Amino acid sequence: MSFREHIETVCNNLEGAVACSVMGVDGIEIDTFITSAPDNEMDLKSLLIEYSTLLKSVRDAAEVHKAGGVTEFSVNTEKLLTVARLISPEYFMVVAMKPEANYGKARYLLRVTAPKVQAEF
Amino acid sequence: MSFREHIETVCNNLEGAVACSVMGVDGIEIDTFITSAPDNEMDLKSLLIEYSTLLKSVRDAAEVHKAGGVTEFSVNTEKLLTVARLISPEYFMVVAMKPEANYGKARYLLRVTAPKVQAEF
Numbered sequence: 001m002s003f004r005e006h007i008e009t010v011c012n013n014l015e016g017a018v019a020c021s022v023m024g025v026d027g028i029e030i031d032t033f034i035t036s037a038p039d040n041e042m043d044l045k046s047l048l049i050e051y052s053t054l055l056k057s058v059r060d061a062a063e064v065h066k067a068g069g070v071t072e073f074s075v076n077t078e079k080l081l082t083v084a085r086l087i088s089p090e091y092f093m094v095v096a097m098k099p100e101a102n103y104g105k106a107r108y109l110l111r112v113t114a115p116k117v118q119a120e121f
Numbered sequence: 122m123s124f125r126e127h128i129e130t131v132c133n134n135l136e137g138a139v140a141c142s143v144m145g146v147d148g149i150e151i152d153t154f155i156t157s158a159p160d161n162e163m164d165l166k167s168l169l170i171e172y173s174t175l176l177k178s179v180r181d182a183a184e185v186h187k188a189g190g191v192t193e194f195s196v197n198t199e200k201l202l203t204v205a206r207l208i209s210p211e212y213f214m215v216v217a218m219k220p221e222a223n224y225g226k227a228r229y230l231l232r233v234t235a236p237k238v239q240a241e242f
Binding site: 041042043044046047050051054057058061062064065066067068069070071072073074075076077078079080104 | 162163164165167168171172175178179182183185186187188189190191192193194195196197198199200201225
């Protein structure tokens with residue numbers, strides 16, 4: 001399976017999913033599958049790029065303070081829930097969903113899918 | 122009830138809780154209840170201060186990209202899970218716990234406790 005199939009599978013198994021993406025912590029997108037626009041005004045791709053920059057800062061902060069490697073990073077807003085899971089220190093998978101989506105299931109889907117994506121690297 | 126009682130209640134109801142804190146997004150702590158040192162090497166208070174700075178960046182990014190107000194922010198590492206919930210645009214509650222703790226319960230406890238803390242402001 002390619003990246004695309006894995007990220008598509010995550011979206012297809014999560015009601016309320018908006019997008020799933022494989023990205024670098026430098027903000028460069030490897031592949032993104034978008035199911036629906038979350039909101040006409042929201043700039044989803046730019047938001048994910050901003051989050052990836054923050055994920056890099058989170059990773060560095062955790063390292064400096066001896067908290068170990070970052071496994072998961074999540075930001076929930078009034079309009080969008082996002083959960084990111086590190087695939088490697090440089091790459092992560094992220095799923096964005098509507099606020100009414102099943103957050104616990106999104107975490108589960110990332111946990112089981114991330115190793116499969118990692119295997120493709 | 123004071124802040125202290127609320128944050129103590131969160132820790133007492135969450136097995137594996139390490140600390141619960143009410144902080145400003147400027148990194149200034151209002152009150153913190155620490156149940157146990159998570160790791161001899163980890164500098165928990167400094168880590169929470171770093172996370173609070175990142176939370177401020179997350180809030181600003183979400184605002185710029187029209188994603189609405191941030192409700193929750195979470196960073197999980199190999200040694201420590203942390204969930205933060207905004208009380209107001211300037212203040213948040215955060216709970217830090219061991220990796221084996223019940224993350225879902227921590228989110229629930231913050232969701233029900235944050236409005237009580239907010240009422241004390």
